[in-house]
Amino acid sequence: MAITESNTLPRTNSGQRKVWFERIPASYWVVGIALLIMPAFASDFALYQVFGWTFILGMISLSLMFLGGYGGMVSLVQMSIAGLAGYMVAIFGDSAITDISMGWPWYIAIPLALIVAMLFGTIVGSLAVRTEGIYTIMITLAVAAAFFYFTRQNYIIFNGFSGFNGVLPPELFGVDWRQSKPFYYLTLFWAAVAYFSVLYVSRAPFGLALQGVRDNPRRMAALGYSVNAHRIAAYAFAALIAGTGGILLTWQSAQISPGTAGIGPAIDILVIAVIGGMRRPAGPFIGAFIYVLLKTFAIDVLLSVGLSGERFQLLIGLGFLAIVFFSPDGLLGLWDRWQEFRKRDPLLDRGEGPL
């Protein structure tokens, strides 16, 4: 289960240290520049609905990938954490439900929302780490369901079935952040921050210890690492990412309701992470892009082959099944395998060198 990070690490064959921009892989330049100049030619709909949504779902899914890929804990509660952060922004900040919303300024409401989300994530995490593997899935699924039912029933804090609408981002620097271009850059910025922080943490001592815990908890415990503390800290970090995604998600649709963080969406987040690939932080974003494309354009495709547009779930489910069945590491896993296949020497029938 070791992660082959070496693909992305700089290869210093000559021994001398490269300049910083030489150490950034070419793919980062291409993707980065493409994403930065995207608003020049993409339509408003594509920017706001397709890319904005992709980055948001990618972030929430990234938090699951961080837990699942580096920590070995598949948590279905990430969507609930995101939903809770969205709720908190609506409750502490402004919304159309003025009876409940406190109307505090954004610089209090947003940090508070993230803190509450992290607290929730930590509490759920400390419950979930008492169990292992598939038990974690079940317990987090049950917690996600409890969150859904609780928010649906509670009218005092969560405003029950209808939730909150009119939750808008603050007009910081005089920009209306719900316009398509500002929103695109906003989500892109936070998605990039989340991506690189996960990348950084995965190589920091904490992340390495976490991967050690994933691979062999007993050995790590014997080496003096606190297994549970690492796992709970991972939950807290993942909750921060999920919470940020949740706030952006709330701003995108300007509303938050129990359905946003229901059982279906919670499973969708897992589907996204698995389709993209749980081994590298890029996976969730690829998965989210495919999911959003499917969700946006599946109706047209389905209608063109003579099925009704309602069969979207079927398409997603079959795609998910095919991915899990043929490539457990998702699309990135397929890509890795193809690369390995290309490097294979047909005469020797093995790789030319260390990957």
Add this chain to the structure above:
Amino acid sequence: MRNFASRHPGWSIVILLVAAALIWSIFAIWPKGLVDVIGRKKVFLNALFNGITLGGLYFLVASGFTLIFGLMRNVNLAHGSLYLLGGYIGYFVASSTGYWLLAFPVAFVLVAAVGILMQIFIFRRMEGQDLRQTLVTIGISIVMADLMLWGFGGDFYNITPPSWLSGPMETLLVTGVKRSSGDLIYLKYPVVRVVIFLASVVIGIAMWLILNRTQIGMMIRAGVDDRDMLSATGARIQLVFVGVFAFGAGLAGIAGVVGGTFQSVAPGEDIRFLLASLVVVIVGGMGSITGAALGALLIGLAEQFGSVYFPTYAVVLTFLIMVLVLAFRPQGLMGRS
């Protein structure tokens, strides 16, 4: 039993007191003060019996789930879909032939067949990969839910029990005294619920007997303890796997018919019963039949009492029980650590 009493004297006293209070509240005529505090006895008794019978239904769903998990370490998250499929099959068999009883064997056989197909074509190919199997079952449940929505629409179906089972039944339990004449009022309770509960008790006892008293049961228990060692002794473990999976799936199918009679068959019920069986087996302990029975009873009672006495948070109450059990006994009430 005596072991438990000597090891946990405090808990034994608490359990005894609770049991005594329960027995008193079932059989005695409630004094007026008590009625003022927690409402009429009829409401209480109805909640109690509804909880117990709902527990019977949960047990039917969850016992198959826990059996499959115990033997194959396979968390079958498509179990709710099997339940729903059983409900639809039961509805169409019962309404087209007019025989309610016929719905049970047909649902059992057909859903068991689906289970066999799943085991042979999917789970056998990824044996030992717990996480991947679980993910596959999530995919299957998404696909099945949508196929069923496609095939049967979003309507509610109700399976009507035959006439000899419909209507209420007089019980010997007194709910109150008539103020005018001083006659005792007895509780009336739907016959079909009682019959179904008795049937689920019979199934539970039969399962326990098969598991603990027969050769096949011995093999299954050995498989739960150590799969590899069992296959090394020459037992045909794949056959046992298929059999257990079929039986567990079939039970879910039967439970679907029962649920369709109790309540209704509709999209979304699959998730509800999947969650219910998840909570039941987490509370009761994974892979243990007695645990499933205990958990089902507890969750059924919690749900019914919750919906009577604190209606807003009834659903949350069941999850609260789960969290408490997890916090103090992560392996479940009857689970082995």
